[in-house]
Amino acid sequence: MKMKISVCLAAYHGEKYLKEQLDSVISQLPSDGEIIVSDDDPGGETERVVREYADTDKRIKYIRGRGEGVVKNFENALSASCGDVIFLCDQDDVWLDGKVERVTAEFSKGASLVLHDAFVTDESLNVVGESFFSAHKSESGFIRNIIRNSYMGCCMAFTRDVLEMATPFPENIPMHDQWIGLIAERYGKPVLLSERLILYRRHGGNVTGGGTNAAFKIKTRAGLLKALFCYGLKDKR
Numbered sequence: 001m002k003m004k005i006s007v008c009l010a011a012y013h014g015e016k017y018l019k020e021q022l023d024s025v026i027s028q029l030p031s032d033g034e035i036i037v038s039d040d041d042p043g044g045e046t047e048r049v050v051r052e053y054a055d056t057d058k059r060i061k062y063i064r065g066r067g068e069g070v071v072k073n074f075e076n077a078l079s080a081s082c083g084d085v086i087f088l089c090d091q092d093d094v095w096l097d098g099k100v101e102r103v104t105a106e107f108s109k110g111a112s113l114v115l116h117d118a119f120v121t122d123e124s125l126n127v128v129g130e131s132f133f134s135a136h137k138s139e140s141g142f143i144r145n146i147i148r149n150s151y152m153g154c155c156m157a158f159t160r161d162v163l164e165m166a167t168p169f170p171e172n173i174p175m176h177d178q179w180i181g182l183i184a185e186r187y188g189k190p191v192l193l194s195e196r197l198i199l200y201r202r203h204g205g206n207v208t209g210g211g212t213n214a215a216f217k218i219k220t221r222a223g224l225l226k227a228l229f230c231y232g233l234k235d236k237r
Contacts, residue, residue: 001234002200003083003084003104003107003108004032004033004082004083004084004085004164005030005033005034005083005085005086005087005104006033006035006036006082006083006087006190007029007033007035007036007086007087007090008036008038008039008077008087008088008089009025009035009036009038009090010038010048010065010072010073010074010091011037011038011039011040011050011065011088011090012039012040012041012046012065012073012147013041013044013045014046014049015046015048015049015144016092017092017201018046018049018050018091018092019049020094021089021090021091021092021093022049022050024094025095026053026060027052027097028097028098028099028100029100030100030186031059033059033083034059034060034081034082034083035059035061035062035089036058036061036063036080036081037060037061037062037072037077038064038065038073038077038080039052039062039063039064039065040063040065040066040067040068040069040070040073041065041067042158042178043062045052045192047062047114050062050088051133054070056203058107059106061080061223062183062208063077063080064178068159069172070176071175072177074088074153074177075167075168075169075176079162079167081163084159084199085104085107085155085157085158085159085160085162086157086158086159086160086163087100087103087104087156088154088156088157088177089154089208091114091200092201092203093118093154093198093199093200094125094199095197096197096198096199098197099116099197099198102116102193102195103116103157103193103197104122106191106193107157107175109191110127111189111191112159112161112162112184112187112190113124113156113157113158113159113162113180113184113188113190113191114156114157114190114192115138115150115151115152115155115156115181115190115191115192115193115199116155116192116195116196116197117131117132117133117138117155117193117194117195118132118133118155118195118196118197118198118199118200119132119198119199120135120193120202121134121194121199121200121201121234122201122203122204123201123202124203125199125201127199130152131196131223132152132200133150133192133194136150137150138150138152138192139192139227140185140190140192142185142186142187144196145178145181145182146182146224146225146228149174149175149177149178150183150192151177151178151182152177152200153175153176153180154178154197154198155197155200156180157163158180158184159188162180162183162184162187162188165184166180167184170227170230170231171221171225171227172226172227173223174220174223174224175226178224182224188236
């Protein structure tokens, strides 16, 4: 069965690396696919870069973000998507050849969410870590991913059913990707792939992926547990 693909990219002052990322996605995107870029600080170089691409490729859509941070910015992009399968995408990584084909193959087998491994690189794309999964001990499991999250958005794709169950995002969740992963763990069929399908760029400007102190972790876990409780673990399908 043919699946329409949406790629949702949340941008914020992303012009430095955005062209590399867009080029790596466009080369794999089917003719009926779409890339939605939500820009949380419109009017600058990021908007100029994306509109330049959109002028020559109808699959690329630029929308203005709400200026409310990364979670709301991704939610804004997701709300504008219309694909059967949705890929999350950061503004500064590079997709490796075959990513879309490999991931969508798992949806054809019944997966509702796919999480794949990544090479970790420096800002110049020199590999500094052979496996994000190994470094972070990534695993599936509902309780495990409340305690220690494995669901990194730039390595995730999921079905529209999962999106509809996970949105709108509750207030005070730590990150959108962990929330989506937990919803898929509870209601769907998540699949973890050992293949490294992106170059995950680490640099001083990353919004996600950094370390946090114990107090922050306790606070964010409390917010997540409250959101899960309010959600009621109730099937929205």
